[in-house]
Amino acid sequence: MGIDFTKLLKGYGKGWVAVSSDYKKVLGHAKTLDVLMKRVESKKGKQKVYYFPSGESYSNFVG
Amino acid sequence: MKYTYDYSLLPGSVTTLAPVIPVTFINGKYNFDTFALVDSGADSGLISTVIADALHIDWNKLKRETGYTTSGEFYYRTFKNLETEIEFNPFMIDINIVEGVAPFKCILGRNDLFLKAEITFRGFANQFDIEFRKFN
DSSP states (O other): OOOBHHHHTTTOOSEEEEEOTTSOOEEEEESSHHHHHHHHHTTOTTOOOEEEEESOOOTTOOO | OEEEEEOEEEOSSSOEEEOEEEEEEEETTEEEEEEEEEOTTOSSOEEEHHHHHHTTOOGGGSOEEEEEETTEEEEEEEEEEEEEEETTEEEEEEEEEETTOOSOSEEEOTTTHHHHEEEEEEGGGTEEEEEEOOOO
8 A cells, every 4th residue: 555644644633744754653743834834844864754734635636 | 678667566545556666866066866766647746845955956946937737727936957866767857846736746747757758657556667768
């Protein structure tokens, strides 16, 4: 299975999450990306952190 | 080198399987790591204005253009030559910056990722392959 965002994003409301480099843990959440980045960037060191929106519905997306 | 990815599970009223990949954008000294939808139906890729802000792209100063979806119009601005990296494969793309885009805040399409790599969707196996072209 690829990344299980249903598990990863469960319980997080509208906003953004910071995801660990192994895609398995949420390291932080905030309502806005800039607030989240300010919190996470100073602590992450050399670790890669992925930012992804939370609280979105991806059902029936037509791109 | 060929990379095989499983489709990712995305939340919604119905759980959705979609081809999503980790991607890094670099604008000078600013990096942004996120996950992009690989969309063969998208003429060009896009990022939201929020991601453009994180990359310190002054998108408001770029020329505003009109784009079209199946349900109507949207406005976008094009940022040229954004350094992009997937699985340590660096390449440059022109990316569209769109306000209020949802649910995906980052999409890669035919005029960016698909020009750099051979991509095969295997929906029956919930997998897709990406093989980057070799440039001299």
